Structures are given as C-alpha cells and as structure tokens.
Amino acid sequence: MTNHSGYIYAVATADTKGRELFYVSDCLQRAGAEVVTVDLSTQSVNTPSEADFPPALIADFHPQGREAVFCGDRGRAIDAMALAFKIFLSQRRDLLGVIGLGGSCGTALITPAMQALPIGVPKVMVSTMASGDISGYVGASDISMIYSVTDVSGLNRISRRVLGNAAHQMAGAVLFPVTEDHNDKPALGLTMFGVTTPCIQTVSAMLEERYDCLVFHATGSGGRAMEKLVDSGMLSGLLDLTTTEVCDYLFGGVLACDETRFDAVANSGIPCVISCGALDMVNFGHPSTVPAKYADRLFYHHNAQVTLMRTTPEENVAMAKWIAEKLNRCEGYITFLIPDGGFSALDAPGQAFWSPEAREAFTSTLEANLQQTSRRVIRRLPFNINDPQFARAAVNEFRQLANGGY
Structure with a gap:
C-alpha cells in the first residue's frame, strides 16, 4: 500500500547522523512509504551531502541567504538553519509527515519547523532530549517525541530498534491516516x-x-x-x-x-x-x-x-x-x-x-x-x-x- 500523493521528510544533520538518517529512510521505504531526506548540517564538510535536500539548498531559504547559516559561529548557525528549515518546510506542498533525529542541537534545529505545521500532520522526533522537559520542543503542537535511549551516534542493537520503531510509527500514520470526519458542525x-x-x-x-x-x-x-x-x-x-x-x-x-x-x-x-x-x-x-x-x-x-x-x-x-x-x-x-x-x-x-x-x-x-x-x-x-x-x-x-x- 503506497501513497503517491506526497512524501515523508526524514531530517537530520547528516554530517554526524548520516547513517541513522538513511537507515530511517530505508525503513520507511521498506514499509511502503515515499521518503525524501533533508540534511541540516551547519558545518563545512569536504564531501557532498547524499541527502535529497543538501544543507546549502536549505540555507538558501534564510532571509539573509546561506551566509547567515555558514557563518562560522555554531550557535548563530544553528539558529539560522532552524529558521531556514522552518521557511523551507512551510513551502512544501508534497509533505505528508516529518521525522527528525537529533541530539540537543538537532532537536533545536528541527522542532521549530514541526511546530509551525498544522495540527494533524504527522510529526515524530527521535531525540536524546526526550526524557527531560520537552515543552520547549513540543510547544502547542502534536509532535511525538521518542527518547533515543542511546545517543543518536551510530547504529547498534538499541538504536536500530528505536529508529526502526519510530520510522514504522511515521509510516503507519501516513499510510493509514485517520478517516476524515465529515461532520459539518462548526x-x-x-x-x-x-x-x-x-x-x-x-x-x-x-x-x-x-x-x-x-x-x-x-x-x-x-x-x-x-x-x-x-x-x-x-x-x-x-x-x-x-x-x-x-x-x-x-x-x-x-x-x-x-x-x-x-x-x-x-x-x-x-x-x-x-x-x-x-x-x-x-x-x-x-x-x-x-x-x-x-x-x-x-x-x-x-x-x-x-x-x-x-x-x-x-x-x-x-x-x-x-x-x-x-x-x-x-x-x-x-x-x-x-x-x-x-x-x-x-x-x-x-x-x-x-x-x-x-x-x-x-x-x-x-x-x-x-x-x-x-x-x-x-x-x-x-x-x-x-x-x-x-x-x-x-x-x-x-x-x-x-x-x-x-
């Protein structure tokens, strides 16, 4: 059962979490979902990104251009990339859901864009921060936060299971959506x-x-x-x-x-x-x-x-x-x-x-x-x-x- 009306956007900083990102992408595809990958890396790397949407493309959505993201200052770069990604995601007309992976920085990069999406669009965030106070990450949205248990740093017997479960949760939400309620009551x-x-x-x-x-x-x-x-x-x-x-x-x-x-x-x-x-x-x-x-x-x-x-x-x-x-x-x-x-x-x-x-x-x-x-x-x-x-x-x-x- 494949939904061809759009894509799940899988998101991470691929310079440090590329293996995990593409593992999640593979899990989604094996479940029958269409997926595209987004790389939010803010550090310069020598090898080109393998993601469908590389960092420079996302950074171009910042109002001040990619230079605002690739500025050499880690804190400013994260804030700038978060804004660029929020603008990018708001303009996607083929988006069926978003799944993100990250530590503290990755979670701060990804969740503001998730919060800006309408209620009901599936949103899953696998994070090392999910066992603490997550109010700043979730806000007033319906983000599903999943604790990664181990750090999002490599694939092992724990991370494969957690990331795989998260991918299947996202695939299920997209492939088996809740039937629209045709109740016309305001x-x-x-x-x-x-x-x-x-x-x-x-x-x-x-x-x-x-x-x-x-x-x-x-x-x-x-x-x-x-x-x-x-x-x-x-x-x-x-x-x-x-x-x-x-x-x-x-x-x-x-x-x-x-x-x-x-x-x-x-x-x-x-x-x-x-x-x-x-x-x-x-x-x-x-x-x-x-x-x-x-x-x-x-x-x-x-x-x-x-x-x-x-x-x-x-x-x-x-x-x-x-x-x-x-x-x-x-x-x-x-x-x-x-x-x-x-x-x-x-x-x-x-x-x-x-x-x-x-x-x-x-x-x-x-x-x-x-x-x-x-x-x-x-x-x-x-x-x-x-x-x-x-x-x-x-x-x-x-x-x-x-x-x-x-």
Missing part, C-alpha cells in the same frame, strides 16, 4: 481545569448537538494549542471560561501561558465568552518546588505533585489589569462573565479558597479597566462557576454572540 474551543470541570461538562452537553466541542486543559500548552487553532481558522468561537494560565504567567506558576494569550481572539474576531475560571489559584508541583518568597501563603495540596496557592487581592488586581489590556484590543464580540459565587470548586463557601475580597478586587479592577462597548461587555452573575445556572448563562451568551451580537 468547532468551538473550551478551556477546562479540574476545578471547573462541572461547568465545562454542562456547557459541552448543551452545545454538542449544534457544535463540535473541543475541550483544552488549561495547562499553558492547552491554551496555546487552542489559540493556534484559532489562528489557523479551525475554530468558530470560544468559551474561554478557564483562564487560570494567566495566574501562573504573572506569578511564576508551572502551568503558564505566555505574553500572547488572548491575541488570537483579537486577531481573528471570533465570538468569545470569557470568564474567571481558576483565577483563584497559582499552580506549583511538589511542595518543595514552591518559591521561598511564597512561604507564608495559603496552599491547597491537590495531590502529591500539585500544590495550589490562593491568589491575593493584590494579585487579582494585577490579573484584571493584564486581561483588560489584552481584551481592549479585541474588535469581535466578547462577553466577560464574572461568577460572583466563586471562580472554582475551591472558591466556594466552606472551601479552602473562598475569598469575597479577592474576587471583588478582580471584578472592580476589570470593570474599571475594560473598555466596554457594543461588542465588549462584562456581566456579573450571582453563581459559582460550577453552578448549572452559570453554565446555562454562558451558553446563552455564546448563542447570542454567534447570531450576530447583542
């Missing part, structure tokens, strides 16, 4: 955390007959993934009800968004209902990972590896100002719903994070800083975010926005 993005789960489940149940509801875990990467789909035009609206990633971004938590949070909404203009889900907490790992400066704060030990810190009134003021500044740039229809009865399951009467003072600090600051217009409004509701009445209000607001506004 797609919505929803953000959820454990402490806002009842809300999102109720919202999804109310909307799923009319919409394809895509729920994103608000872990930093979850929000980025959702906004990447917005930028790609794949979502028709958002119920961004769990914005807790902002807490971690501003106050050093481990599930942080970045400075681009909410930019996709501003750029796209899609209808959006936003709320304060889990803005009552900053996320850390094991208690030993909490910064010393927070030693006297209120904590809730969610489990052995998750420690939650209650946000203060002062922090709620800072969050409200940051969010308002972002949303003031949005020209589409936006409703910001404030659940006066609590921002999470823990921010409820009798629960650990119940704090009317902190909530009011957020609400009054948002009302003072968000520039309300005919398209951008704040609504206060006398419910906890997990109250079914709040979920129903959020759904009704979204339906109104999707039908052309207020």
